[in-house]
Amino acid sequence: MAHEETAGTALVTGASSGIGAEYAVRLARRGHDLVLVARRADRLEALAGRLREEAGVAVEPVVADLAHSADLARIAERASADDVALLVNNAGINGYGPFAEVDAGLLAKVIAVNVTAPTILTRAAVPGMLARGRGAVVNVASLLAFAGDLPPGPLPHRAVYGGTKGYVVAFTRTLAAELAGAPVRVQVVCPGLTATEFHLGTGEAPVPGEARVHGDGGMLAADVVTASLAALETGEVVCVPGLTDADAVARLADAELALRGGSGTTLAPRYGDAERAHE
Numbered sequence: 001m002a003h004e005e006t007a008g009t010a011l012v013t014g015a016s017s018g019i020g021a022e023y024a025v026r027l028a029r030r031g032h033d034l035v036l037v038a039r040r041a042d043r044l045e046a047l048a049g050r051l052r053e054e055a056g057v058a059v060e061p062v063v064a065d066l067a068h069s070a071d072l073a074r075i076a077e078r079a080s081a082d083d084v085a086l087l088v089n090n091a092g093i094n095g096y097g098p099f100a101e102v103d104a105g106l107l108a109k110v111i112a113v114n115v116t117a118p119t120i121l122t123r124a125a126v127p128g129m130l131a132r133g134r135g136a137v138v139n140v141a142s143l144l145a146f147a148g149d150l151p152p153g154p155l156p157h158r159a160v161y162g163g164t165k166g167y168v169v170a171f172t173r174t175l176a177a178e179l180a181g182a183p184v185r186v187q188v189v190c191p192g193l194t195a196t197e198f199h200l201g202t203g204e205a206p207v208p209g210e211a212r213v214h215g216d217g218g219m220l221a222a223d224v225v226t227a228s229l230a231a232l233e234t235g236e237v238v239c240v241p242g243l244t245d246a247d248a249v250a251r252l253a254d255a256e257l258a259l260r261g262g263s264g265t266t267l268a269p270r271y272g273d274a275e276r277a278h279e
């Protein structure tokens with residue numbers, strides 16, 4: 001049964017495969033009408049047909065490239081409509097490659113899809129949700145947001161991807177704090193390696209052919225979505241599907257608070273000492 005806070009239409013980006021398609025299936029089963037966004041029309045149409053038949057919900061497949069500003073504006077318009085009670089910003093691409101070699105246009109696309117699109121769609125959806133007194137936004141980030149230069153090594157060439165997901169985490173946590181007490185829930189879900197099409201390409205173009213998963217293994221997309229939907233009900237802002245030690249998120253906040261000790265007006269001695277060594 002649909003959760004009271006999120007009943008209504010769910011708009012899911014990146015719904016043509018992987019985690020996004022799984023959100024669509026699960027939300028349809030909960031009785032949500034759906035708006036499904038991605039570039040591959042055939043995949044969207046097939047999923048829409050299946051969900052109308054299986055779940056009896058209304059499904060609008062909307063073909064759009066979220067890296068194109070006109071398409072993004074069209075989806076933002078749809079996200080701002082009165083029926084939208086849940087926005088799932090799931091579409092994402094990796095643009096992996098050695099930073100000095102990867103095409104700069106592809107990196108711009110990674111930022112457009114992973115950062116600009118979720119920001120603009122959230123901005124479109126939230127005012128109406130606040131006015132209507134209900135709604136939720138789920139942003140799909142990645143555990144690579146927290147990885148920096150951590151293993152596994154050799155580093156997958158991911159500086160920009162990691163940066164975009166770091167943005168999604170900081171954006172969502174900060175917005176959640178701003179909306180604390182408001183009737184709109186905001187969540188960032190941080191999957192680890194997940195068995196989808198994600199690693200079959202860079203995201204420059206859609207993965208062609210039949211639905212399949214990459215050969216790197218990983219958590220089932222269904223489990224990622226189970227965690228996310230459960231966390232929506234409990235109000236958990238940072239959802240890490242594979243994390244048993246849930247207190248690790250609180251410890252991260254403690255570490256951040258310690259870093260905030262650096263927001264004072266006095267220069268840390270080690271920098272002053274280094275400067276004096278040059279005098």
Ligand SMILES: NC(=O)c1ccc[n+]([C@@H]2O[C@H](COP(=O)([O-])OP(=O)(O)OC[C@H]3O[C@@H](n4cnc5c(N)ncnc54)[C@H](OP(=O)(O)O)[C@@H]3O)[C@@H](O)[C@H]2O)c1
Binds near residue numbers: 020041065067199
């Ligand atoms: N798989 C992992 O290991 C993993 C781990 C952590 C986080 N994530 C995150 O999970 C999210 C979903 O990825 P996934 O693993 O499910 O991979 P996926 O199967 O490749 O799904 C990505 C989705 O995004 C859509 N998309 C890509 N570029 C788009 C664009 N320009 N405009 C509109 N839609 C676009 C794709 O559809 P079209 O190609 O049809 O447009 C597809 O539906 C992403 O944000 C990813 O960063 C994945």
